[in-house]
Amino acid sequence: MKKLLLLVIVWVMVSLYPSIGYAESLSTPSGIPTADIEETVDAIMEAYIEEDVPGASVSIVQNGEIVFQKGYGLANREKEQPVHPETTYMEAGSVSKLYTWTAIMQLVEEGQLTLDTDVRPYLKGGESALTYDEPITVAHLMTHTAGFEERVEDLTVYDPDHLFELEEYLAPDRQPKQLYPPGDVVAYSNFSTNLAGYVVEELTGMAFADYVEQLILTPLEMEHSTFDVRYDRIPGLMDEKAVGYTKKGTEWVAKPTAYINDNPAGGLTTTTNDLAYFMLAHLNREQSGSYVLFNEPQTLDTMHQTLYTPHPDMAGNAHGFWERQAGDYRVLEHGGNTDAFSALLSIVPDEQFGIAVMTNMDGEMAGARRELTDVLIGKSTETPQATDGMNHSEAVEGRYRSARSVETGPMKIMPFLSDGDSVISANQEGGITLSIAALGVELDYVETAPYLFEKVTEESSLLDNAGMNTTHLYFKTNDAGEVEQLSYGVIADELPISWLASPYVAYGITGGAALFTLVGLVWGIVGFIRKKKHQTLITSLHKGAIAWSFVGVLTLGLFGAIVVQLASNPFQPWSNFTFYVIGFWLLLFAFLAVLYLIVKGWHRQKGFYLIKAFIVLLGCLLASLFYLLFFLNFLYL
Incomplete structure (x- = not known):
């Protein structure tokens, strides 16, 4: 009778609480109880x-x-x-x-x-x-x-x-x-x-x-x-x-x-x-x-x-x-x-x-x-193996930029503030290496299907932490076999860009303009003092170099200010940047006015080959700087 009563109690407990043993036996997909x-x-x-x-x-x-x-x-x-x-x-x-x-x-x-x-x-x-x-x-x-x-x-x-x-x-x-x-x-x-x-x-x-x-x-x-x-x-x-x-x-x-x-x-x-x-x-x-x-x-x-x-x-x-x-x-x-x-x-x-x-x-x-x-x-633990006969590593080399881009408005500058582009290079193992300088990413891949590459690097990267899935890269090509886009499968594809669109070209333009304008200002000030001391006339070329240098310093100053303002709040209305647009246009007109004066007096000033060479380089750098401002939408909203 006692055994029968015990059996009934056990049956009732199992009936009333069927999930207790089940819950204890559950485990996560990775196997953790x-x-x-x-x-x-x-x-x-x-x-x-x-x-x-x-x-x-x-x-x-x-x-x-x-x-x-x-x-x-x-x-x-x-x-x-x-x-x-x-x-x-x-x-x-x-x-x-x-x-x-x-x-x-x-x-x-x-x-x-x-x-x-x-x-x-x-x-x-x-x-x-x-x-x-x-x-x-x-x-x-x-x-x-x-x-x-x-x-x-x-x-x-x-x-x-x-x-x-x-x-x-x-x-x-x-x-x-x-x-x-x-x-x-x-x-x-x-x-x-x-x-x-x-x-x-x-x-x-x-x-x-x-x-x-x-x-x-x-x-x-x-x-x-x-x-x-x-x-x-x-x-x-x-x-x-x-x-x-x-x-x-x-x-x-x-x-x-x-x-x-x-x-x-x-x-x-x-x-x-x-x-x-x-x-x-x-x-x-x-x-x-x-x-x-x-x-x-x-x-x-x-x-x-x-x-x-x-x-x-x-x-x-x-x-x-x-x-x-x-x-x-x-x-x-x-x-x-x-x-x-x-x-x-x-x-x-x-x-x-x-x-x-x-x-x-x-x-x-x-x-x-x-x-x-x-x-x-869980995460994948198997290391992918390259498929024999696949050799598109060199064909996909290049620099790629996210298709999630800003083309209108001042935020177009974002890819140029840091080198966040993906750089694909063929490696010695016959695969490719993905490098992203801004994130410290360097991942290796092998080709497992035509233009499809799988990651062999085991460690996760900042790119993965940010939500991107880096396990596969697929390169879509056109009929001529040229790569049109790189795809991770999620978030955003990336498109090939030329070296002219790399941030380093922008860094070179702004850095060169900064160097030459500062040199021009110092040179101009020193020259002005010497001319005054010896009571000799300042040539129009010297005046032009000083004026352009002054224009360059003000332009770079506005450029820096707009970057700081964008960094403080990238979501602000474009109307907040009207002041900068007006300023850039005034400086552009000043640049052109000085250019007119320099051209007008160019042949009147015999010799002066060193300053003429300096003026040519400074003018090219400032023209490139204004083109960069135009490209980044800083000359219009």
């Missing part, structure tokens, strides 16, 4: 907190449950306020895009649009400014292949009076230039996502933030999440919102409260606990869990399928998610950065696993986000 997750994550985060990251929040889901969440470091250093995953608000940055694409897929499911819908009518007059006649589809927006340049003017503002309604923010006069034919080049585009958010508004008659609130956040019980651009007016939110920081030297410096005009592309304020609910919904394939995003399971399956890839053996874009192969697993993810926060959301649909990480620092590239996913999900 669920029971050891906290110890593992603690060890990783302790290496970064305070030194590289002021505060962070981590949430992990698996098999329909939140299996771990924890805060690290401080949300507010001044108040010594710790990070709590359930209540500490942080800015999700471009992770917000996943909500926009989810909204689009909901409307696709309802039949209000398709992935092939032409979105040009939603440009509201901006169609005429497009460079190409081909349709721009919803799929192009999702995969960042619509062809738009990047435009950051007013993306982030510090005065809420400078916030725009979405329709106003996307007005034709603010529309970025279309640089590439739709579908040809991956060029990460906030404007594309914002346009998709505007499509949501037009089709539903609801403000974008209201639609997401009612159709995504509320059903998923995301009570600590909002797309309200004036999040600061939500009662209690600012008391719980983390302060964003940047590191200057060894000190963490608080950044001011910022507001996002790019709302569909980066306006989500949330917690990692709420991101966990979003991950659970995206992992709920059978719709058996509490959180459901779509009416039909097939819609979720479709959203997780590859929509674009430059090569069948590479990761690509899955309806807004970026793909990445981590060991044996296909990961769907999206990172995000704002002026003072960083985030990463990664899910492994086949393993019902997901991890969300948020930090309160700008542009986290120390590796905390990437190391967490590598340790918990």
Whole structure:
């Protein structure tokens, strides 16, 4: 009788608590037992907190449950306020895009649009400014292949009076230039996502933030999440919102409260606990869990399928998610950065696993986000082998620059402030080496298929930490066998550039102009003193050299000032630079006026070969400098 009673008790315990033994047997995709997750994550985060990251929040889901969440470091250093995953608000940055694409897929499911819908009518007059006649589809927006340049003017503002309604923010006069034919080049585009958010508004008659609130956040019980651009007016939110920081030297410096005009592309304020609910919904394939995003399971399956890839053996874009192969697993993810926060959301649909990480620092590239996913999900350990007969290493050599570029406005200068171009060179092993000077990146690859190269360097790089997938490089060629673009499969392709477009040419022009103008000023002053002392006339050539040197010094001074102002706030309105444009034009006219006087007196002054040679070189350098200003859009806005 006692044995029978014991058997009944055991059966009841198993019936009432069937998940206890199951949960203990769970492990992450990389094989770490669920029971050891906290110890593992603690060890990783302790290496970064305070030194590289002021505060962070981590949430992990698996098999329909939140299996771990924890805060690290401080949300507010001044108040010594710790990070709590359930209540500490942080800015999700471009992770917000996943909500926009989810909204689009909901409307696709309802039949209000398709992935092939032409979105040009939603440009509201901006169609005429497009460079190409081909349709721009919803799929192009999702995969960042619509062809738009990047435009950051007013993306982030510090005065809420400078916030725009979405329709106003996307007005034709603010529309970025279309640089590439739709579908040809991956060029990460906030404007594309914002346009998709505007499509949501037009089709539903609801403000974008209201639609997401009612159709995504509320059903998923995301009570600590909002797309309200004036999040600061939500009662209690600012008391719980983390302060964003940047590191200057060894000190963490608080950044001011910022507001996002790019709302569909980066306006989500949330917690990692709420991101966990979003991950659970995206992992709920059978719709058996509490959180459901779509009416039909097939819609979720479709959203997780590859929509674009430059090569069948590479990761690509899955309806807004970026793909990445981590060991044996296909990961769907999206990172995000704002002026003072960083985030990463990664899910492994086949393993019902997901991890969300948020930090309160700008542009986290120390590796905390990437190391967490590598340790918990896994990373490739096999070293690729070169395929015999593949010998395109020399054919792909050259300098490449990101297709995510700014062509209009003063921010065109950005690639010239540091050498961030990718340099491809053939190496002694028969493969290629990717070098990026600004990031200290040097990675080796072998060719495994025609023009497809796989990385053999085991260590992760700053490029990986920043969100790029460096495992594969594919070089697209034209019919003549010339390389047209380099593709990582995600974020942004890169295009070949000539040596004339390298930053070193710009450095040479500005450095040479600085040297010659300073020499000219010193020479002119010394010559002026000597002429006065000996009471001899100063020739027109000497006067011209002094005048040009003075013009050069003022031009370089304005050039330096505009760079400093851009660095202080790259998001400021272009109108802030009107003063510089006027100044450059006045100096250009002064340069031309002096040129006229020099030419007029050139043949009257016999001899003076040394100063004539100096004037020719100085004139060429100043002319090159003004051309550089024209090229960088500093002579017009």
